[in-house]
Amino acid sequence: MQKRVRVIFLVLLDIALINLAYYLALYLRFDGKIEAQYLKVYINNALIITLLKILVFYYFKLYRSLWRYASVEELMNVVVASVVANTGVVSLLFALQTHLPRSVYAITTMLDMMLIGGARFSYRALRRLKGSELKNGNGFKRVMIIGAGDAGAMVIRELKNHTQLNSKPVAIIDDDSIKEGQRINGVPVMGQRVDISIVANKMKIDEIIIAIPSAGKGEIRKIVQECKKTKAKLKILPGIYELIDGQVSIKEIRDVQIEDLLGRDEVELNIDEISEYLKGKKVLVTGGGGSIGSELCRQIAKFKPDTLCILDIYENSAYDLQNELKSRYRDLNLKVIIASIRDKSRIDEIMKDIKPDVIFHAAAHKHVPLMEDNPKEAIKNNVFGTLNLAQAADKYGVKRFVMISTDKAVNPTNIMGASKRICEMIIQSIDKGSKTEFVAVRFGNVLGSNGSVIPLFRKQILEGGPVTVTHPEIIRYFMTIPEAAQLVIQAGAMAKGGEIFVLDMGEPVKIVDLARDLIRLSGFEPDLDIPILFTGLRQGEKLFEELLLDEEGIQSTGHDKIFIGKPIFTDYKLILKSIHTLREIIDECDSGTLKEHVQQIVPTYNICSVENTIKDPKVSCEVCASKELI
Incomplete structure (x- = not known):
């Protein structure tokens, strides 16, 4: 029931935004003095234009995504859906032997991206802001991520999305000196392996997550030895060989086990x-x-x-x-x-x-x-x-x-x-x-x-x-x-x-x-x-x-x-x-x-x-x- 209400809400919101985009496009094209003939063309076709766009958005699954976890993939989906929908409108009006100024179509496409995408991403932003307010109180963990690669970026993104984990990534460690001083999803790379204990003390780290699934056991052991100098709890993403399909997921994060300290790489069998x-x-x-x-x-x-x-x-x-x-x-x-x-x-x-x-x-x-x-x-x-x-x-x-x-x-x-x-x-x-x-x-x-x-x-x-x-x-x-x-x-x-x-x-x-x-x-x-x-x-x-x-x-x-x-x-x-x-x-x-x-x-x-x-x-x-x- 809650899901159906959410879909209906998004459809109604999009209907309003689609029509707002056309009105704004006409307003901008004519510097605030919209010519009556073009306004009439739009009003006469507003229903079919709106229906066409809603169908295209539905086809591109804009009503199925969980926007609280929206990422670049969802943004690209909005962009492509907007382009396809407005191309469809141009073709429709051409078939009906009526038209609007060409610049209106271009402006409307950009406005659709801004309004349709903005409405959805503002939901995510509001949730994150709310989560940040909650995290500013007591009870959240300050997390250090070791590894500024794809796995590390995934962990940061997931921790930020899942506020129920009560974990806030605040620092990244990576041995690549080129990455030092840069940011990944807003989290700074603050040093290399030798700096783990210093950064952990400075940033008051509660938990360290080792996010280098491609690293061998020997490498992991060296990192763990540095982490042991801190009082933070250690967690790790398992190695690629431990993952069923080689894909990294936040669900795979586990506590560091005593086996990880052996420093022995996996056996190669004939x-x-x-x-x-x-x-x-x-x-x-x-x-x-x-x-x-x-x-x-x-x-x-x-x-x-x-x-x-x-x-x-x-x-x-x-x-x-x-x-x-x-x-x-x-x-x-x-x-x-x-x-x-x-x-x-x-x-x-x-x-x-x-x-x-x-x-x-x-x-x-x-x-x-x-x-x-x-x-x-x-x-x-x-x-x-x-x-x-x-x-x-x-x-x-x-x-x-x-x-x-x-x-x-x-x-x-x-x-x-x-x-x-x-x-x-x-x-x-x-x-x-x-x-x-x-x-x-x-x-x-x-x-x-x-x-x-x-x-x-x-x-x-x-x-x-x-x-x-x-x-x-x-x-x-x-x-x-x-x-x-x-x-x-x-x-x-x-x-x-x-x-x-x-x-x-x-x-x-x-x-x-x-x-x-x-x-x-x-x-x-x-x-x-x-x-x-x-x-x-x-x-x-x-x-x-x-x-x-x-x-x-x-x-x-x-x-x-x-x-x-x-x-x-x-x-x-x-x-x-x-x-x-x-x-x-x-x-x-x-x-x-x-x-x-x-x-x-x-x-x-x-x-x-x-x-x-x-x-x-x-x-x-x-x-x-x-x-x-x-």
């Missing part, structure tokens, strides 16, 4: 190479409902496998992923299997039934402190489960087997890392006598994965703190879940058998810096609003992780983020004998004896004791301390 081993194939993902497993499934689905099988013991996560994939990939042949990799007969039954071409083995117990308290479960699931899968893959002719490993397998100081190192040994040794290509992919921490530090920090911040960090010097390597999954799939394409692929994790990050960044991104000040509490390293925890054993060496591949560590263990019979002994003692001996036997299998495993952790909470044990601090 699509042909990956398609060759995934397209039209049967692919099984164990631990498919977990953080890495589920993302592997999402990425694999893009390559149109013949069948994608999700295997997980936890039904809820598998069910959620099933619904998501069915919704996004309607043609995907998807199977969900609820099973434990510990159950050898069940795994054998699944392999016999499915006969997968490719297996991504992501199922594992991974939480270091929990596994230190439950070492037998770590061995049962990680070691025995991996052996069950590897032997079944060999038995049923799986072409490729890719196991997800961890940097904690290198010189491990905890049972979880030691168990994953045994898994690597299984993979490398069974590969030697198998037609299946067995490989492992080793990488560090994944941002936002289940049980990782980021969800914990977010929960602690929501609760008002403190944010707990084990040690001020502890560092870790991080990558995003999609990046990890993509690189695992790419590494799988390179597999020839027996390799341990090592992913380039970039620069290590101090956990305490990560905590401070997340507190700032949440709108708080570290140590003032949200305290940081150092709790001491937990049992089995190292100050830093390593990605390679000394004797493994490193070899580059065709991908700049994937490297190969050479095999250093290939005695399959020996590892089977050691695992057989593990099976015998696991239910009869205590955890200490179990760890000692694991240490015999993995000589680089340093067993840390709770007593040493309590004695000095800065290190996990004397052995690790002497090694890590060198």
Whole structure:
């Protein structure tokens, strides 16, 4: 109803303005003394002229635009509509064998543009003036835009149009010195990146929006580092690769996330190479409902496998992923299997039934402190489960087997890392006598994965703190879940058998810096609003992780983020004998004896004791301390 009233109002207004334009045109043409014959010509044809113009304006959708958001496009529409309408009037009067002075037509066209366009743009101007008056009170945010390109101009225009956002753009930052001192939609370009904190302080900025969707992650990270010197809340337009159609919209503006601070550009995949081993194939993902497993499934689905099988013991996560994939990939042949990799007969039954071409083995117990308290479960699931899968893959002719490993397998100081190192040994040794290509992919921490530090920090911040960090010097390597999954799939394409692929994790990050960044991104000040509490390293925890054993060496591949560590263990019979002994003692001996036997299998495993952790909470044990601090 309101829309209909608005259209009727605009039509009535245009009828008045159309006739006013002709009267003014005649008045100007004859210097205020309109000749009667021409006035009569107009009056006799006023109705049909008015109707013709209204129809043309309707055709050009002058009654459908939201004039509160009018821009240059709407102005051009008014101009073209006015020209077309007046051309139509000239043709009509010529056909009726009557006419007005030619100059009247020209003057009327210009007056139409001024009156019709002016009426509409004055509505926008009045709304903006009203919005400015509201913004001069309390409650609006003073916004700095970083980026004086098309995206920055769009953000400024949208913020000005949408007064309900309570945001007023007051400054622009751009590294192009030529733009400095210029204005975009009335907002001045006040400096370059190095001036962010100075301008923010001077202009009392409440919020900063990074509007450079074409910038790489490394560039964004540098900008964010400058923005962190201010107390303003940070927001960002996502990168072009994140936008569905590459088009920027005000709706896409989101908070800066911790992933934006990694400074890692998107992974470049060899699509042909990956398609060759995934397209039209049967692919099984164990631990498919977990953080890495589920993302592997999402990425694999893009390559149109013949069948994608999700295997997980936890039904809820598998069910959620099933619904998501069915919704996004309607043609995907998807199977969900609820099973434990510990159950050898069940795994054998699944392999016999499915006969997968490719297996991504992501199922594992991974939480270091929990596994230190439950070492037998770590061995049962990680070691025995991996052996069950590897032997079944060999038995049923799986072409490729890719196991997800961890940097904690290198010189491990905890049972979880030691168990994953045994898994690597299984993979490398069974590969030697198998037609299946067995490989492992080793990488560090994944941002936002289940049980990782980021969800914990977010929960602690929501609760008002403190944010707990084990040690001020502890560092870790991080990558995003999609990046990890993509690189695992790419590494799988390179597999020839027996390799341990090592992913380039970039620069290590101090956990305490990560905590401070997340507190700032949440709108708080570290140590003032949200305290940081150092709790001491937990049992089995190292100050830093390593990605390679000394004797493994490193070899580059065709991908700049994937490297190969050479095999250093290939005695399959020996590892089977050691695992057989593990099976015998696991239910009869205590955890200490179990760890000692694991240490015999993995000589680089340093067993840390709770007593040493309590004695000095800065290190996990004397052995690790002497090694890590060198």
